[in-house]
Amino acid sequence: AHLPAPLEHVTILVRPGSEAKAEALLAAHRVAEASTVRGDIAGFLADAPDVVAECAGHGAVRDHGEAVLRGGCDLVVIAIGALADADLHARLEAAARAGGAKLVLPPGAVGGIDALGAARLSGLEEVTYLGRKPPRAWKGTSAETRLDLDALTEPTVFYEGTAREAARDYPQNANVAATVALAAGGFDTVRVRLIADPGITRNVHEVAVRSGCADFTIRLEGRPSPANPKTSLTAGYSVARELLNRASATVI
Numbered sequence: 009a010h011l012p013a014p015l016e017h018v019t020i021l022v023r024p025g026s027e028a029k030a031e032a033l034l035a036a037h038r039v040a041e042a043s044t045v046r047g048d049i050a051g052f053l054a055d056a057p058d059v060v061a062e063c064a065g066h067g068a069v070r071d072h073g074e075a076v077l078r079g080g081c082d083l084v085v086i087a088i089g090a091l092a093d094a095d096l097h098a099r100l101e102a103a104a105r106a107g108g109a110k111l112v113l114p115p116g117a118v119g120g121i122d123a124l125g126a127a128r129l130s131g132l133e134e135v136t137y138l139g140r141k142p143p144r145a146w147k148g149t150s151a152e153t154r155l156d157l158d159a160l161t162e163p164t165v166f167y168e169g170t171a172r173e174a175a176r177d178y179p180q181n182a183n184v185a186a187t188v189a190l191a192a193g194g195f196d197t198v199r200v201r202l203i204a205d206p207g208i209t210r211n212v213h214e215v216a217v218r219s220g221c222a223d224f225t226i227r228l229e230g231r232p233s234p235a236n237p238k239t240s241l242t243a244g245y246s247v248a249r250e251l252l253n254r255a256s257a258t259v260i
């Protein structure tokens with residue numbers, strides 16, 4: 009990774025028992041001048057972080073999101089699909105207000121969220137999201153109940169519906185659908201198609217927007233993380249950008 013000046017202090021919250029693995033990763037990648045690994049949320053919050061970034065999954069947002077925000081700490085969430093649960097989203101917003109903190113949603117693996125958010129103010133006519141990944145990225149998901157992933161010979165749409173349902177049913181693969189929906193202001197209005205494509209090696213995201221100020225399409229071909237083919241490398245860099253912006257005088 010090509011990161012500018014390192015952060016001052018990084019504390020990582022892991023599940024109890026995973027501390028040694030996190031220590032080894034920290035030793036291999038110098039992400040901060042100093043670092044700590046914690047196995048419990050109370051110890052983690054006692055370190056009084058300036059900002060917390062969730063990079064773990066929907067369960068972690070549900071388990072720890074409210075405590076972080078109510079404690080007055082901004083929370084950057086990458087498992088954005090967790091917010092398809094309207095009740096959880098409302099509780100996180102209430103906790104943020106009570107704590108004087110912000111729930112921050114970075115673009116993650118997609119782009120154009122700035123333009124979509126601006127276009128929303130001019131009136132959105134249509135927003136669609138298409139998520140296309142190689143079959144191996146859909147292994148272990150409910151796509152397997154709809155398709156024989158190993159037998160695919162051509163691109164196959166296996167889900168067509170709302171962003172809310174997509175985000176809920178594909179928690180490791182459709183966070184982008186939730187991000188687009190939240191930027192567009194409607195989980196139930198953005199139309200989503202999810203595709204398994206044996207002819208590609210990248211995770212492809214396409215957003216098409218028609219609005220009162222501009223029409224645009226954006227297409228990203230994310231390189232999959234070597235550690236997890238469901239996840240594009242872009243997602244991690246997007247969190248890093250958010251954190252580094254907080255340490256900069258100029259935010260871009």
Ligand SMILES: NC(=O)C1=CN([C@@H]2O[C@H](COP(=O)(O)OP(=O)(O)OC[C@H]3O[C@@H](n4cnc5c(N)ncnc54)[C@H](OP(=O)(O)O)[C@@H]3O)[C@@H](O)[C@H]2O)C=CC1
Pocket residue numbers: 021022023026063064065066067068071086087088115116117118179180181183184187233235236238239240243
């Ligand atoms: N917004 C976006 O564009 C994108 C969002 N995502 C989201 O990011 C999440 C993480 O992606 P990725 O890193 O590839 O996923 P992985 O499943 O590869 O890694 C998740 C890590 O988080 C840890 N973890 C999970 N739950 C907890 C918890 N409650 N407390 C502490 N640690 C926890 C896991 O630990 P352990 O091994 O102990 O389980 C594991 O080390 C995805 O599940 C997805 O929801 C992913 C891609 C794009």
Ligand SMILES: O=C([O-])CC(=O)C(=O)O
Pocket residue numbers: 117179180181182183184185211230238239240241243
């Ligand atoms: O990383 C990606 O390409 C997108 C992803 O998994 C998601 O939207 O959850």
